[in-house]
Amino acid sequence: MADAMVERAQRFINSTYNNGAMLGISKLEEDGKTGWTVMYALTRALQYEMGITSLSNAFGPTTLSTLQSKYPSINASTVPSANFCRIIQSALYCKGYDGGEIDGTYNSRVQSAVAQLKLHMGVDGAYPGTSLEPKVVKALLTMDAYVSLSGGNEQIRTVQRWLNARYVNRRDFYIIPADGYHSRDVAKSMLFAIQYELGMADGVANGNFGPGTQSGLKSHTVGQGNSSTWAYLFTAAMVLNKRNVLFGEFTGGVQSEVETFQAFSMLPVTGVGDYATWSSLLVSYGDQTRRGSACDCVTKITPERAQTLVNAGYAYVGRYLYNPFPNGKLPEKQIQPGELETIKAYGLRCFPIYQTFSDSLSYFKYGQGCVDGTNAVEWARAHGFKPGSIIYFAVDYDAMDGEVTSNILPHFRGVSRTVTENSGYRVGVYGPRNICQRVTDAGYAETAFVSDMSAGFSGNLGYPLPTKWAFDQISTITVGSGAGSINIDNDMASGRDQGQADFDPPAGIVSGLDRDLNQAAYKAPLLADIQSYLTSIGVPETGGEGWTADGDWVTYGVISTTEAFNMVLSADYLFTNLARTLKIRKALIQAPVLWELRKLNPLDAVSDEAVKAGLRDDSSTGWGQIFAKVAIDARNYCIRQGLLNASPLTYEADLKSVWDQLQDPEYNIRSVAYLTMFNSYQLGIPSPSLTTSLADTQALLARYNGTGPKAEQYGRELVGLYQVLENYNALSRA
Known part of the structure; x- marks a missing residue:
């Protein structure tokens, strides 16, 4: 919806900076709609007013350090120019606050808006008053929201504001949204918070789940009755993972929900916030020293390798139905002749995976889903998989949520319709957490095989383990030695998919079938x-x-x-x-x-x-x-x-x-x-x-x-x- 004051802000940029030419951008469309294009223009204008010559859309280290050194506290007395003030006023309007008419004065309306903004962020205690601090300016020039958005969770918003309040003065902690939604930035802020509480200095804390963080967490188990900062951090992690707890002390209710989470995640059910539970809450792959009961691999399961897997406690093995490059660097990626008989003979169960070129947005569309469904059914029959087998169709890239809507869901609609109408097979989805959750929620897949090793994927950061997960890929390891040595992806198994323990005789691919027209x-x-x-x-x-x-x-x-x-x-x-x-x-x-x-x-x-x-x-x-x-x-x-x-x-x-x-x-x-x-x-x-x-x-x-x-x-x-x-x-x- 168009906003007259946002339109005025767009006119200010166009009229002041020669239709964007002075900022290295095109003229803004004066449509009254807030968006990243407007925020980027305001960021460049701020850089221009501070004398930065290399302008950028990013409010990066140079912009922040320049602002901190020149204008550490912006108010009616210190705002350097009318245009500088208009940038602030415009950004306030774009954020939904009263910017005081964009008149170039840091007036009482601007002061009131700034105070309200900081209250919503949760930083009013750290930054009292009506001045603008550099980190608040940085946050102001984003599309992040600091009020609850539709469908947002108030407990999550409470966590977000608490994190902002407690850690905003640490060097590398930046103000995160306070909108009631978990996100990549919120997930990273949790890791910074953990590191700060472990005593890591600025410059050492980096927001990564590295050895130092892992080691420190092992000595910070929390349980019922704990009311320390660690209990608050642990319940925050539970809240962000959509567990039904109240942020704060570790109560009996928290313990009960922890036990439920541990059972759901196939963790030892201890009822306490131990290292394994901390890990599963903070990063998608969790504690990578865990040994699952499932694996997947691109290597033929020979008798020696099958024995290795059995000895290592594995019950399920995922193998690929098809290899588009059989003469390439992974010649054994596709199930090999006689391999399923070996899997059966050693008491293992197999779950089939279908993947071709599923590593970019352009691949995914409804028609391609139909093609993949047909091809997967043909190959599953050719190898001898019985009706009832769940075939996992891969999404092997970091799809943004909008891309899931525009491409991934239509693709799986095609897969689902083709497979379910024309075979006795069932559909599973392989990919990051968000994709798995959305595809199963849409009814296009029954179960999910989660690519949790890619912890940095936006589809994993900030998303809980999907409700219908069957296999959870958490680490790559090598087991066995000599002829029995095999490199595998180590997977947790929930039991939702038992794979196949028996197979029909291989049927082979029917020759002479039609193909798409050249x-x-x-x-x-x-x-x-x-x-x-x-x-x-x-x-x-x-x-x-x-x-x-x-x-x-x-x-x-x-x-x-x-x-x-x-x-x-x-x-x-x-x-x-x-x-x-x-x-x-x-x-x-x-x-x-x-x-x-x-x-x-x-x-x-x-x-x-x-x-x-x-x-x-x-x-x-x-x-x-x-x-x-x-x-x-x-x-x-x-x-x-x-x-x-x-x-x-x-x-x-x-x-x-x-x-x-x-x-x-x-x-x-x-x-x-x-x-x-x-x-x-x-x-x-x-x-x-x-x-x-x-x-x-x-x-x-x-x-x-x-x-x-x-x-x-x-x-x-x-x-x-x-x-x-x-x-x-x-x-x-x-």
Whole structure:
């Protein structure tokens, strides 16, 4: 929402600093909206007013030290200039405080706002009065909030203000948010606080969980009745990990919650704040000397290595279903022939992991999730994993929370839908804590394999252990010697996933399956050949006339050939996945969809509107122009045949819901594929396969339009389109 005073602050920057040119930035948009762009501009303006020549968005050591030396306490008597004061006033408005009209005077309204700001931060005791101290200025020029935000936790806010109050005068401690939310900065401030209480001097304390911190914590166990600063720090850590305790003394209630936390985290249940518990509260990997009962590795489990793992107390081993670089530096990353038999023979249990190039934001999208789901199912079956196995799909980078929303969740929606509809396998997620929690909360994964070794990831700092964690990766170690030596990631196991102890005979990967079209090579010639073929049978690039299935003569061509082609190509991943899942030719699904899109006519829209208005109960609709009743019959057939995992549908209960879902191109295309399988049953011919004859293919395409002479003509026309599509699909899978 726009704010008139923020807009005035933006105008001040633009008018005073030559539309940003003097600050090395572009002109600010005068929209009245606070954001980092405005805060960066104010930071640069402050640097400019202090005579710093190398301007930066960052309020770093140079800016802070210059401010401390020149203006250690800014007030009405010491503010150096009107513009300097306007920067402060503008920042106050951007923070939601009264900046006194941005008039260049440190007036009573500014003084009142500064006092309120410091109270909200919790530093009013350390910095009494209405002056601005350098660390407060630094905090003022951020987007951090110092009042409770919507959904914020008041206990967390109490901890934040307490940390600010107690440690703000230490050299390397900077004011943290007081908004009721745990965060990376808050997590780091806790480590500084621990180090300060251990007696580390400024310059020695660094906010890292290093040997000195670890050693010191071992002598600071806290338990019931303790009311020292250490009890406050321990309960603060519990609060920040979303445990149900009150910040303060170590009471009986705290002890009970500690026991719950220890059991949840697979720690010894002692009821006291011992070193192992401190560690798990402060850093994601916790006490790395712990030995888990699970591991994962990129090395083949040989008999010697299996014996090593058993001797070391391991029960579960995670192995990779697929290796995109089998001849690279990790040649044994993928499960090797005979390996699962060895795992079984030594009494170990295996949990499968699927990972390809999942190390950057650009990889993650809905379509790629569908592809990954299909490929993982194929490989799981090829290795012999039984239905019920949980496959862990990897997110191997530090995704920001916004990226989880924009990319990771849609990706896992694709994974989940593909895996659960088309196999008996289940979905797990591997990644940092925030990703694991959000994906499981969304229902796209049942359990989580947490990459807690990456303690510096923003998705781990400030986030508690996910509620549905199954495996927790905490350290990399080497166990065994000689032929039995193996490097592993040491994982804690919660018992939520027992892995697999028995396996089907390896099935291998079916050869000759379709792949995504090589669009760089074949998109243009494929379109040209489709246009040529359709023109040859009386379907021009645009427009056209013909009979509908209902016997109406209509002008069609709501969509041109090129538009229909591009729509089909936009869902190429889905056609590929369905073809690979059902072990049929992709063109058998593409041809009717492209044809129906090209043949859309105004009467189709009229029928759809009649259903929406309740005047009809059904119509052929969506990309593939399918009746809801037909989609129900097709899906129920595939459910009975074990091709689709879903609950049976009925006309009475599900007709309107299915019709609505058919408006979604993805659901519609899937229904086209299932209808193709059902049509073979209706025709009494073999189910389509990779080797279905051209005659049966034509019969299947004809049945898509029903029965009778018009359907037969439909089949004759579509089989030619099928052949054009299949020619290029064959080239892409070669």
